[in-house]
Amino acid sequence: MNPDDVILLSHGAGGKLTARLIDSVFLPRYGNEILRRLGDGAVLPPLAGDPVMTTDAHVVSPRFFPGGDIGSLAVHGTVNDLLMCGAEPRWLSLAFVLEEGFPLGDLARICDSIGQAAAGAGVMVVTGDTKVVERGRGDGIYIAAAGIGERVRGLELGPRRARTGDAVLLSGPVGQHGVAVLGARRELAFTTPVTSDSRALVHEARALFAFGGALRTMHDPTRGGLATCLNEIARAGGVRIAIDEDAVPRDARVEQACELLGMDSLYMANEGKLVAVAAPESAAAMCAALRAAGAAEAACIGAVVEGSPLVAAASRTGGERILDVLTGDPLPRIC
């Protein structure tokens, strides 16, 4: 491929150029026997468990950032959504909306990422679509991803299952993705650069699936960070969550960047972490299992307590404050 090659409008026309794009860019990087059939849709084998489906649109800017890109983010994000539902992820669809003039070299890099991410997560991209919009109408590339997974037998997850006394677990330090993207977007030279934590949570999730009913619910704290995620659980579950801020795992580089930026890492996006609500008697074991699965800093950060639905955070120096949801986004276009 010529490094000067760019996406043309006809790449989206469904004709010769589209076929060439599929053959030369997509298939070599993430092809498989289902995708290679190139049907209008993918006929899939039956699932043993309940099918679970999810979808996400990806508009992250910039498209390449330390620790990932829009491609790996799309795969990881979709896979993680399925895992949070208690499902083993199986198949993905990827629809690209490309802007006329988008460098083919970038597209190839992104597809490499997709291939690696999919293989790492054990999923197949089984169908897709490509559209091209005129120059100035599309900001490079947007990806719409959908995923299908298979619910693990006996797992019944959801915020309504949370009960007073349950423990709240977090698999690792907060805010890495948000700060990494912001740094890359604004070309900020942080004293120590921060890398996104974008990854598939397959090992962590499977470690927790093994606990069956003791696992009440799982969520990944993406947009709006841990604080927003906990609020969603509290609201949907009608429960109060109390966390110990001093117990939340932190990344010193993230904290340093947030200190300068005037942002709170509790509200910055994560793309490789999960929050789990667990039966109190299993909490310690679940933390250990997370650590054994690679989440070295997994910790119990709080509990479900009596009281009206809200999230309270206590710290040694600051007393107990309410951690509310923000109306706006401290950072748009994070994922």
Add this chain to the structure above:
Amino acid sequence: MPRARWRIRVEGIVQGVGFRPAVWRYATALDLAGSVRNEGAAVLIDVEGETPALARLRALLEHSPPPRARIASIACEEAPPRGGDGFAIEPSADALVQRRVPPDMATCPDCLAEIRDPSARRSGYPFTNCTNCGPRYTIIADLPYDRVRTSMAAFAMCEDCRREYEDPSDRRFHAQPIACPRCGPALRFTGAGGEARGGEALARAVETLLAGRILAVKGLGGYHLACAAEDREAVARLRRRKGREAKPFAVMAPDLESAERLAELDPVARALLTGPERPIVLLPRKDGCGLPEDLAPGLRRIGLFLPYTPLHDLLCAGAGRPLVMTSGNLTDDPIARTEEDAARRLGGIADAFLEHDRPILRRCEDSVVAAGGGRSVMVRRARGYAPAPIAVRRAGRATILAVGGDLKNTFCLLAGPHAFVSPHLGELRHLAAFEQFRRDIADVEHLLGARPDAVACDLHPDYLAAAYAHERGLPVVRVQHHHAHIAACLAEHGEEGPAIGVAFDGLGMGPGGELWGGEFLVASLDGFRRAAHLAPLLLPGGEKAEREPWRVAIACLAAAAPEALDAWIEAEAGGRDAAGIKELLARDVNCVPVSSAGRLFDAVAAIAGVCLESSYEGEAAMRLEDLVRDDAPGPDYELPLDCASRPFRLRWEPLVAGVWEDRRRGVPAECIAARFHRGLAAAVCAVCARLRDDAGPPAVALSGGVFHNSVLTAMCVRLLEARGFRVLAHRDFPPGDGGISLGQALIADRKLAQ
């Protein structure tokens, strides 16, 4: 001699203040027959006798009411005489009329004399009170106000107390919290040497203080932390344990005489220090008064108050010296109210606890008033003032709940012609404060028998108060922050506007989502027009810049004197990530534009080297204010008004450049502070004059947290009045966010009546 029968209805603060016994005494002395009773919020007198005697009674009520009563109205109507003799006090009648919760009152001179009199029954008794003083709001569970519905219900009166309680000629007639050493609450001391009770508890407590240790004291509205104020080490230890770097500690002086030695007092200050509300009064410290600088680092003022319960009086008198009496909390969360809470939160700070068994039912902070130059301004309205209502002129009839702001929260219930503003509740972000906020609203609605028809709140979508407002399921009126400030100022003076509202504070949301804070609004209760404002400055790091004035300094210098920026950084901002801030500005990352007078103060304080980090809200501005010397020479800094477009913009760049120029040349900080204050006041006056020329109103209302600054307020008032303006400044309600609930309520009233 003609006889008649009158039915007299007295309204105002007439309950819990010894009104009925006073009526009984007067009526009996005048040989009148009939009865007096409480009904709802009023006192009803049904009295019969010779007409001149009736007139005399009415005159006595009006001109010689009991010391703590405040009469709002006396209405008389004639009724057919029915004969009978004897005058009786009848028991309270439940009524559907509006009710009142009386504020707590500081110990009266008579009770004080009693506790100091070795021969009195109540000598040395810390829970002495009477119809003219003592706990009210903080012990009331429900209305009507009767012992059985207060936290004194658990204490059965002994015979002697019962006798006093039932004797209309006694100062303790129907004094609901009546108590004595035999039947009333008792002290308990817990400390290193074990427990102690009663008189010994007090002695051990005094010992603790004299030994330089820290004592937690259960007071009237919550717990205090105390230590000897002149003991440098004790004060430093208290700072360390509370994690309170620099925020001033309030000092309780044993009596007025000792207060005279500690601070500069004028008649206004003396009246505040000795009145029934007994707030903490901010006063200029006297040089050589013996109080360590550490009590109020970097400030010339101290917060001083006199004992407000017999317990405090005995403690102070026992110690024989001024005591630090600071809020019993950790980092500004609500003060501890119960034993469990105090043990949990203060256990790591206090060496010993002095407590008692009369439950505090309602948490209530001490009030704070700033006094100076013959004026006073409410800074924090709480104990002694709240929840006494103010009468307001209504446009409509709806009952309105205004939820206030998120910082320094108060809420206001507007029911009929009265506005009841809650005591200061603090930052709603603190879980305990938010829960108290919710509980107190429900309580007040119940106590007053008033269910809101609508709720008013701020425009800011992230305010917890606003979230609560929307959850009530009632129509919501959203009110702009600075409009509410101005409306509160107007309401205090019984006015509706229009006036030129100068609203200066740290930050409040504008109608389009922009951040305002240096506003000139031509405003009335009906609406407002943004006529002029401070040109925006940038806050690098948003909220973080509110506690780090050096960030604002960099942003302002980058705009006003970019060639000087590096020199300033090198001279003043060593050891901080100035390069990082410069990068944020260059890349425009989280640099939030705000038109904020409060942040302008911060910028000046930082550029002048006075304060680069604020360890508590407003520290930089307060330090700057306390440096001002009236006689410092000019020239003052200028803020030109840009009238090229509307609204007009007040430019601060020349001022910032001027401050740095002076700093660079070694001009003393006192001088810089003076030039800044005078320059800003002159600018305020110039803008108001320009707006008046532009068909604006001839009245000016000053509001917003920046006007807690008495120096600036006095300068503005003087200049504006000299220019022929009528100036409305706050006195009874805070210019800061503690006042906005009142403004919100009145604005909503207008809106709903349209």
